[in-house]
Every structure is written in structure tokens, then in C-alpha cells.
Amino acid sequence: xxxxxxxxLRRKLEEASNTTIEQAxxxxxxxxxxxxxxSNIAVNFSLxxxxxxxxxxxxxxDIGMGNVEILLGLQAKRTIVNLMQEQLPIYDIMExxxxxxxxxxxxxxxxxxxxxxxxxxxxxxxxxxxxxxxxDFIIFDMGAGATQASIDFVLASDECIVVTTPEPTSITDAYxxxxxxxxxxxxxxxxxxxxxxxxxxxxxxxxxxxxxxIEQFLQIDVQFLGVIPEDRAVSAxxxxxxxxxxxxxxxxxxxxxxxxxxxxxxxxxxxxIKESSTFVERLKGLxxxxxx
Numbered sequence: 009x010x011x012x013x014x015x016x017l018r019r020k021l022e023e024a025s026n027t028t029i030e031q032a033x034x035x036x037x038x039x040x041x042x043x044x045x046x047s048n049i050a051v052n053f054s055l056x057x058x059x060x061x062x063x064x065x066x067x068x069x070d071i072g073m074g075n076v077e078i079l080l081g082l083q084a085k086r087t088i089v090n091l092m093q094e095q096l097p098i099y100d101i102m103e104x105x106x107x108x109x110x111x112x113x114x115x116x117x118x119x120x121x122x123x124x125x126x127x128x129x130x131x132x133x134x135x136x137x138x139x140x141x142x143x144d145f146i147i148f149d150m151g152a153g154a155t156q157a158s159i160d161f162v163l164a165s166d167e168c169i170v171v172t173t174p175e176p177t178s179i180t181d182a183y184x185x186x187x188x189x190x191x192x193x194x195x196x197x198x199x200x201x202x203x204x205x206x207x208x209x210x211x212x213x214x215x216x217x218x219x220x221x222i223e224q225f226l227q228i229d230v231q232f233l234g235v236i237p238e239d240r241a242v243s244a245x246x247x248x249x250x251x252x253x254x255x256x257x258x259x260x261x262x263x264x265x266x267x268x269x270x271x272x273x274x275x276x277x278x279x280x281i282k283e284s285s286t287f288v289e290r291l292k293g294l295x296x297x298x299x300x
Contacts, residue, residue: 032065032143034287036165038189039172040181042152045203046171048242049265050149051079052253056269058107062144065102066111069161070151074114080105081249087115091135092128098135106254110143129295133288140286153181154188162189164291167197169233173204174214183221190228199233201268211235234268237261
């Protein structure tokens with residue numbers, strides 16, 4: 009049943025790609041360290057965008073450590089590793105999740121997604137171009153920290169969302185991540201989400217201090233996207249292998265994600281810089297400069 013639904017949706021998406029003019033906005037979710045709930049936020053943020061009528065593709069790029077399919081309570085038949093190693097069509101590795109969310113699982117066996125030859129890299133880019141006019145948003149759930157491979161994806165993205173928690177070490181790591189990104193591209197629009205805040209008021213204060221610190225020392229404006237409260241509904245949903253926005257839509261954390269996604273879509277958080285080049289063009293340029 010799920011397979012039939014996925015096939016039907018893929019056909020519709022392929023048909024839509026022939027008529028859609030606007031290209032998908034590519035967003036990278038990053039964190040300075042693991043364990044801050046980045047993937048959970050990326051999954052539920054994507055689901056909320058779908059609920060608001062957007063076509064979303066979520067791509068798990070935390071190769072070997074990815075858990076998007078687990079958080080969705082599903083088991084992917086194929087992963088992005090199959091795309092690269094077997095050169096499958098990108099629609100063949102896409103899976104259907106709740107709310108008509110399409111996702112690509114991370115898989116294992118390919119520690120560095122672009123430590124491959126130029127032909128495979130070009131194949132990936134060609135396949136990616138096929139979905140740019142199919143979706144409204146393509147969201148990358150990156151691995152924690154910054155590797156040479158992941159930073160290229162982030163720098164080529166239209167926007168970047170940094171997830172952190174109120175813990176001092178997490179804030180420090182998030183600052184380091186933003187500094188690293190800004191060193192290579194100060195114009196990349198960046199947002200910050202503060203996750204697992206036990207007090208919303210204190211969380212807002214923490215974010216304001218963080219923004220001020222970044223503005224003072226890095227001379228960039230990182231926009232505030234939202235504070236997500238500490239909520240037992242999250243751990244309960246993880247145990248059941250279900251997204252918390254679906255498992256308990258009335259919980260504080262689910263309502264916070266809903267508000268956060270509305271803020272994002274309404275652009276109440278800041279002005280978006282319109283890029284003249286596409287994600288594929290920018291990523292190809294970055295890889296070419298590195299001789300790949």
C-alpha cells in the first residue's frame with residue numbers, strides 16, 4: 009500500500025516538474041555537535057511545511073549515522089548510497105513519509121559522500137537537478153560538526169539552520185560552526201533554533217545574547233527562528249518511532265514547531281537574499297575548485 013502510494017506520488021511529482029517554474033529552496037540543517045536534536049527538528053519542521061501545503065524532500069546526509077527513517081517510523085528500501093554506487097534514478101530512492109513528505113535515507117558504506125570520482129559526482133548533480141522544479145523545499149539533514157564534504161553542501165545551500173541547546177558547550181560549538189561557515193560565505197542566510205529550553209523566557213534571553221555575540225565578533229546577522237521547549241513528548245515519540253508532531257500534535261513542542269514553521273514561511277524572521285545561481289551551480293563550483 010505504501011509502495012503504491014509512493015509510486016503514485018512520484019508520478020505526480022515528475023509531471024509537476026515539467027510545469028513548475030520556481031526552483032526548490034535548499035536548506036541545510038546543521039549543528040556544532042551531536043545530541044542537540046537536530047534531526048528531530050529537521051524531520052518535524054519538514055512535516056509541518058508539508059501540512060501547510062508545501063512539497064518537501066528531506067535528504068539524510070548524515071551517512072552512516074543517519075536516523076531520519078527511524079524518526080519517521082519507516083524503513084527505507086534504498087538510500088542515497090544506492091544512488092551514488094548503483095547510479096539509480098533519484099526517484100527510485102525516494103520514500104513516502106507522513107503528510108506526503110518525501111525523504112531519502114542516509115544509508116551506510118560511504119563515509120565521505122564526495123570522496124568519489126568526478127563521474128559519480130556529476131551523476132548526483134544531474135539527478136538533483138531533476139527534483140529542483142518538483143519541490144518547494146529540499147532539506148538536508150547534515151551530520152554534526154563540519155567536515156570538508158558537508159561544508160560544501162552547506163555553502164551551496166540557499167539557507168542554513170543551526171540547531172543548538174542552552175548548554176554552554178552547545179552554544180560554543182554552534183558559534184564555532186557559524187564562524188566556520190561565515191569564513192567561507194558571509195552572505196549565506198543563517199537562522200538559529202534553540203532546542204530543549206526548560207524556560208522559554210530564559211531561552212529567548214540566551215538567543216539574544218548569542219545573536220549579539222555573533223554580530224559583535226563575526227559581523228553577520230544570524231536570524232532567530234524559534235525556541236523549542238524541553239518536552240517529554242519528544243522522548244515518548246522517539247520510543248514509539250513516530251514524529252512528535254504526529255504522535256502528540258497538542259504538545260508544547262509540537263505547537264512550537266508549528267509556530268516556528270509559520271514564522272519561517274511568513275518571513276517574520278528577516279529578509280531573504282535572492283541568489284542568482286542555483287544550488288547545483290554553486291556546489292559544482294565548490295567541487296571544481298577542489299579538483300573534483
